[in-house]
Amino acid sequence: MEKMNPNHPEKGSSIKVDPITSLKDVANLKKLLEDNPRDLALFVLGINTNLRAVDLVQLRVEQFIDARVGDELVLKESKTGKQRRITINNAVLTAVKPWAVQCRDQEQELVFTGRDGGPMAPNYVNKLVKKWCAKINLKGNYGSHSLRKTWGYHQRVTFCVDIPTLMEIFNHSCQKQTLDYLCIQPQEIKDVYMNEL
Template structure:
């Protein structure tokens, strides 16, 4: 894995590392195909790009929480690590299917995190390396990491599905529209697009 593709979670003092969303639907489909025979990795990717969960909250999901959310069309509440607030999580069809495949691989205790490694709950740094390796495998250029999953969700809600910025601000827990546009890496695109409009 090249240093250019994955710079990890350890920036130098004063440096901010910004990861990108996966903007191409074709690239997303290719990664899904790449992970099809790996239930854990497939569920990580699919749930990550289909919810607004931060990486830390994604990795903390327990089998009991997942079963509760899967059993209710209105989803379930998860406490955010960063804010301490409880937020509703709803799994769409793609996420439900990926999680069902993972849960079918073995018996999970209710309190057990569903995304585990050799030493228990998977770490965010390991997820960062996984995401970077998946993106490198499909020849994506740029900087990708664990946060790319949530950014991909937000980017496509706006660009592919046309969600409005106030809705995305709320879903992502942002305080300003500028923060949301910058976070999703679409502000320059949206500004450029208005110049193409003709009267």
């Protein structure tokens, strides 16, 4: 009998990954990656945008070389085919621009390349995220989609962005889909009942 790959769900099911909910864990991951400019750029870009791994690995060096805070990345989403506009914040620029300069100096067109010079494989991004989270002993299930979920989680919890806005940004068809996606925690529901009138 053929052995199932644990990273591939059975047809009709899915594997859920967790967001990185602790800002301390986010800081620890940045510290872990500070000596690896490519991995730091990938992590910071992933948690500061809601791009899927398949779209992160298509980003081009030219999009960052002359970029400034507030500029927009314009790209076509692989999954939906829709055009996306992502605003570059300071964290992204600080982490990605130096790596993009190194890539340009090595005559690379893509920011995140594989061994063959083409785009890094999304499943490799998945392995990297799992490895990083394991190195800081994060408990839970993590993968490339954790970067996107971390962005959404902190937009909602840390920055208090409302669900309808996040629903629009994620291109979800209903608020329930967004709530499920953002991993509403049981403790959050319990805390609501502690609010006294």
